[in-house]
Amino acid sequence: MTGNSHRSSSSLNRERRRRELTALGDGPQIDVLVIGGGITGVGVALDAAARGLRTVLVEKHDFAFGTSRWSSKLVHGGLRYLAGGGVGIAHESAVERDILLTRTAPHLTRALPQVVPLLPNIGAAQKVLVRTGFLAGDVLRRAAGTSPSVLPRSRRVAAAEALRLAPTLRRAELRGGLLAWDGQLVDDARLVVAIARTAAREGASVLTRVEAVRVTGTSATLKDILTGETLDVTARSVVNATGVWADRVDPSIELRPSRGTHLVFDAAAFGGLTASLTVPIPGSTSRFIFAFPAAHNRVYLGLTDEEAPGPVPDVPHATDGEIDFLLDTVNTVLREPLSRSDIRGTFAGLRPLLRTGDDSTADISREHAVLTSPAGVITVVGGKLTTYRKMAEDAMDAVVAHAHLAAAPCRTRVLPLVGAVSGAARDAVQAPPRLVERYGGEAATVLELADQHPALAAEVMPGMDVIAAEFAFAVAHEGALDEADLLDRRTRIGLVAADRQAAEPAAKAAFG
C-alpha cells in the first residue's frame, strides 16, 4: 500500500493485487478504508488519494459488479429533478455533466440527441410540457457553463429529420419531433474502471475480490475471496459505499431499492438508430421510456421503475411484466412492432434509494446522502453515476472533519481520468475511432499489442467489434482477474448470452 507521496502506475493486475494485499498487513496506517468498488466507492477512493490520504478500497467481486453496470449509461443534465422542483440537484447534475464531458472523461462520454416523435399518441398539452422541459434543460445547460458546441440547443425538427435519427418510426401521421441533447457514457462499467485506475495512479490500493466483514468506524476484517484468508486492518476512517448492500455493512441504514430493467436488441432491429428515441408512457404526462444506441452495435431499451422488496440478489433479473411493458410502449411509435423474438438479452439493476416514508419509489428522492453511523462508519449512498464526483467530495469532506485528517483540498474537479483526451490531442491518437472511444489516449497502446502479436489483432468472436488485444490490455492494466471480468464488465459482450458463449474461448485464452 502506498500513500500519495509519489504517483503510482495506473495499471491494475493480479500481481499488483497480490503485492498490495501482502503489504497491507505491515504497511503504514490507512487513513481511509473504502468498502465497495462501484462508481461511488471508486469515486471516494480517487478523491481521498488525490487529497494525499493513504487510501485502500476493497471490492467483494469486481469493479462495477453491482448497480453501476446496470444503468442507462446516461450523463444526465437533471431535467427530471427540475420537474419535481429540485433546482439545486438539477443544477448539480448539469455541472457534473459538464465536468465529465469536457474535463475528466471526454473520451468516455459523448453528446446524445434525444428525439420525442410527434405522433398522435402525444397530445397538445403533453407536447407543450415536453417543449417547456427541453427549454428548461437549455437554461440548465447554460447555467452550468456548457457550450452549445458540446451540447446543442433543443429544437423542433421536421419529420424527415426525426426519421433520419430514428429510421423505424411510424411515418404515417408523424408531424416531426422535439429534439434535445444530453450526455451518454460509452459504458458505465468502463467509467468505473477508469476511475479505479486513476485512484491507483494517485496512490490508492484498489483491491477486487476482497470482502469487508465485521466493519467498525476504525477497523474491518478483510477476506481474500480468492484464497479464503482473512486479515484485520485498522484505519482512521471507514467509508461504506456498498450501494444496495449498505445496510449489511451498517444496519442503521434503511434502504428501499427500486428495480430498473432494460432490453437489449441488435442495432439492426432499430434500423440504425442514432438518437435516444424517447416515447411517452401511455397514461403519464411526465414519464418516458427510451431506446438508444449502445456498445457492440446494440440498442438498449429502458427503463422501468418497480419496487423491489425482499433480499437483495447479487444479480437482479427482468420480470415478464417489465419486458411486456417496454415492448408495448415502444411499439406505440414503431412502424413494425418488435416482439420477444427480437430481444437478444435483458438486464436489471437496483437503485440504492434511501427509505424516506411511504412514497412510491418513483417519487423517492434521488439525491445522495452522507450518513455517520453510531459506530462511526460513514456511509455514502443514493445519487447517480453522473454525480459520483460530487458525492465523493461530500463524503470525503465529512470523513476529513470526522476523523480530523490532515488533507489537501478536493482536486477531482480538474483531475482528468486515465486515458482522458479531447480535441486535437484526440485526433492525433493513432487508432480507429472505436478504440479511441473505449480507451482514449491509451488506444494506441492497445493497438501496439496487436501489432506486436498478430494473434491479438483477431476479433474475439466473428463479427464482434472487440479484438483479443483488448482482453490482453484488460488483464495487464484494467484489473481483470477472470473471464467474467472481461466478458461482463471490461466489455459488455456478455449482455447477450449467445455472444458470451462464442467469445468465452478468447476470454479464457487471455489468461493462458
Ligand SMILES: Cc1cc2nc3c(=O)[nH]c(=O)nc-3n(C[C@H](O)[C@H](O)[C@H](O)COP(=O)(O)OP(=O)(O)OC[C@H]3O[C@@H](n4cnc5c(N)ncnc54)[C@H](O)[C@@H]3O)c2cc1C
Ligand atoms: C436501472 C438503473 C438505471 C440507471 N441509470 C442511470 C443513468 O443513466 N445515469 C446515472 O447517472 N445514474 C443512473 N443510475 C444510478 C446509478 O447507476 C447508481 O446510483 C450507482 O451505480 C450506484 O453505485 P454504487 O457504487 O453506490 O453502488 P454499486 O454499483 O452497487 O456498488 C456497490 C459495490 O459494493 C460491493 N460490496 C457490497 N458489499 C461489500 C462488502 N462487504 N465488501 C466489499 N465490497 C462490497 C458490491 O459488490 C458492489 O460492487 C441508474 C440506476 C439504475 C438501477
